[in-house]
Amino acid sequence: MKAFEAVQLYFHRAADILEMPPEIRKLLLQPKREVTVEVPVEMDDGRLETLVGFRVQHNNARGPMKGGLRYHWEVDLDEVRALASLMSWKTAVVNIPYGGAKGGICVDPSQLSKKEKERVSRKFIDQIHEIIGPDKDIPAPDMGTDSETMAWMRNQWEKYNGFNPACITGKPVEDYGAKGREEATGRGVGILAFKMLRRLGRRPQDISVAIQGFGNVGSHAAKYMYESEFKIVAVSDITGGYYNEDGLDIPAVLHHVIENRTLEGCKGATQISNEELLGLPVDMLIPSALGGVITKDNVDRIKASYIVEGANAPIHPYADEILFDRGVCVMPDVLANAGGVTVSYFEWVQNRQYYSWDLNRVRQQLDSVLSLAFEEVWAAANEHGVSLRTAAFVIAVERVRRATELSGV
Numbered sequence: 536m537k538a539f540e541a542v543q544l545y546f547h548r549a550a551d552i553l554e555m556p557p558e559i560r561k562l563l564l565q566p567k568r569e570v571t572v573e574v575p576v577e578m579d580d581g582r583l584e585t586l587v588g589f590r591v592q593h594n595n596a597r598g599p600m601k602g603g604l605r606y607h608w609e610v611d612l613d614e615v616r617a618l619a620s621l622m623s624w625k626t627a628v629v630n631i632p633y634g635g636a637k638g639g640i641c642v643d644p645s646q647l648s649k650k651e652k653e654r655v656s657r658k659f660i661d662q663i664h665e666i667i668g669p670d671k672d673i674p675a676p677d678m679g680t681d682s683e684t685m686a687w688m689r690n691q692w693e694k695y696n697g698f699n700p701a702c703i704t705g706k707p708v709e710d711y712g713a714k715g716r717e718e719a720t721g722r723g724v725g726i727l728a729f730k731m732l733r734r735l736g737r738r739p740q741d742i743s744v745a746i747q748g749f750g751n752v753g754s755h756a757a758k759y760m761y762e763s764e765f766k767i768v769a770v771s772d773i774t775g776g777y778y779n780e781d782g783l784d785i786p787a788v789l790h791h792v793i794e795n796r797t798l799e800g801c802k803g804a805t806q807i808s809n810e811e812l813l814g815l816p817v818d819m820l821i822p823s824a825l826g827g828v829i830t831k832d833n834v835d836r837i838k839a840s841y842i843v844e845g846a847n848a849p850i851h852p853y854a855d856e857i858l859f860d861r862g863v864c865v866m867p868d869v870l871a872n873a874g875g876v877t878v879s880y881f882e883w884v885q886n887r888q889y890y891s892w893d894l895n896r897v898r899q900q901l902d903s904v905l906s907l908a909f910e911e912v913w914a915a916a917n918e919h920g921v922s923l924r925t926a927a928f929v930i931a932v933e934r935v936r937r938a939t940e941l942s943g944v
């Protein structure tokens with residue numbers, strides 16, 4: 536099953552509960568615009584490389600479209616389309632005034648020098664500058680891009696349109712970025728994991744956790760959860776997994792990554808594979824790297840009772856059903872990793888007001904937006920007797936449908 540098909544399946548489950556007619560389903564599923572562009576770049580050795588970039592704008596019924604830009608060698612139109620539609624449902628679940636979009640370039644960012652990456656990023660904006668902007672579609676970082684990439688892109692966009700830092704979020708703090716944006720997705724994962732456990736009558740001290748991926752999402756989730764007294768027994772990155780059943784010293788692991796850039800050589804842990812990490816005898820699993828890592832082939836090896844989807848679409852729909860039948864509580868991506876887009880929204884608000892919030896205010900507002908969304912999703916799951924994922928989609932799809940109706944389609 537391809538990525539966009541999987542999102543459609545979740546959509547239809549919610550649309551069935553909402554008894555939505557086929558013509559409205561078609562309207563809400565169809566992306567508004569899909570753009571594929573050529574990104575020609577001169578490499579450091581003088582060679583000309585022609586890359587392919589995408590921007591899919593899925594829906595703007597609830598506000599300007601919003602979504603990250605990913606640099607990865609597996610980026611293709613189907614994946615971007617799936618992620619764009621997920622963004623429409625995600626912004627609706629947490630009830631921020633945005634639609635959904637996503638973009639990316641099919642490239643391995645680790646093979647680009649800093650100067651090459653800057654040229655790629657500026658050239659990409661040259662190709663899409665007309666369709667993005669603070670009231671149209673606001674990009675942000677995703678895998679392979681970061682705050683520096685956003686600074687180059689903002690600067691390039693402003694060459695065409697003039698000063699307007701709200702055109703892009705996830706910028707460096709000293710360059711109109713929001714305090715707390717960098718940590719927001721991982722922190723949100725931790726906040727929601729905590730809320731879910733409290734609802735289930737469990738304490739973080741009694742919960743062992745394995746986190747796959749130690750980039751922006753995984754490392755900040757680990758930090759927040761360690762500080763909240765969860766026992767983090769395993770972490771991983773592209774170099775492999777690192778496991779200690781007595782619990783990892785997360786501040787030391789974070790320090791190791793700052794010094795070495797990867798987890799490789801991390802002390803106080805046994806090295807395991809990423810696949811082994813997924814099957815560890817832990818209470819909670821937090822996939823925070825790639826999509827599609829829990830499939831029908833490995834779902835039987837999953838022992839965790841709780842899964843919090845830090846990454847987008849880490850669970851294949853077939854595996855999702857099996858996990859639900861087995862009583863595994865899955866916090867879905869559209870809620871679990873919505874902390875990032877929520878603080879991106881705060882950044883956009885601050886940029887538009889030329890005013891900067893302090894970190895405490897950002898954290899408090901993030902907690903309050905995620906808490907409300909969590910309570911709504913939890914209540915809808917109980918009301919309809921469905922998974923948290925289906926409940927989140929029911930809320931989101933209904934909000935987008937209502938906004939579409941009110942806009943007079």
Ligand code: NAD
Nearest residue numbers: 678679720748749750751752772773823824846847872875
């Ligand atoms: P990142 O590039 O900062 O980190 C990715 C991590 O995954 C790194 O530790 C990398 O080594 C690891 N990784 C890469 N390939 C791997 C593999 N094959 N096996 C195991 N680990 C591997 O990315 P990120 O921003 O942390 O994003 C991770 C996921 O979270 C993505 O699915 C992204 O779409 C999603 N997400 C990110 C944000 C955000 O604000 N950054 C928001 C919402 C969702």
